Amino acid sequence: MAEEKQAKADEKKTAAKKEKPIFAVGNRKVAKARAILVKGSGKIVINSIPLNIFEPALARDMISEPLLLAGDAAKQADISVTMEGGGIMGQAEAARQAIAKSLAEFDKSLMPVFLQYDRSMIVADPRRNEPHKPSRSKDGPRRHKQRSKR
Numbered sequence: 001m002a003e004e005k006q007a008k009a010d011e012k013k014t015a016a017k018k019e020k021p022i023f024a025v026g027n028r029k030v031a032k033a034r035a036i037l038v039k040g041s042g043k044i045v046i047n048s049i050p051l052n053i054f055e056p057a058l059a060r061d062m063i064s065e066p067l068l069l070a071g072d073a074a075k076q077a078d079i080s081v082t083m084e085g086g087g088i089m090g091q092a093e094a095a096r097q098a099i100a101k102s103l104a105e106f107d108k109s110l111m112p113v114f115l116q117y118d119r120s121m122i123v124a125d126p127r128r129n130e131p132h133k134p135s136r137s138k139d140g141p142r143r144h145k146q147r148s149k150r
Helices: 002-017 057-070 088-106 108-117
Strands: 022-028 031-039 044-046 077-084
Touching: 022 088, 031 088, 044 057, 057 088, 057 108, 077 088, 088 108
Parallel strands: 044 077
Antiparallel strands: 022 031, 031 077
16 A cells, blocks of 8 residues: 555656656748757657758758757757748748757757847747739739830
């Protein structure tokens, strides 16, 4: 009886010690990325693809920037990123931001490092595409018909 109580108490302690995952969101134009960081061995997965085989290479390099700046902190965490919307580079920038935000929450000393290197790693860019206006919707938001002056 006493052993069962002890076992239940040990289970509660281990459950309390289990660290909660860190969630972070990154945005760029229409692209959105959600990162989930848990303590681990340094595995990075982007849409179920390991980062080291993610293509294109330029996007892979962009996504890995916060990991290089973080150093040892990145090797102590497993990060899973889900991206959607936008294009390849917009998604890469959103993933970069989500990873940087999650690492900054994981290790508070990284926040000034990211901000000094590139502010867009932490702060989202508010610019968006201008919607098309009526009567010329296929030409764009500001395009007018060409007029002859003479």
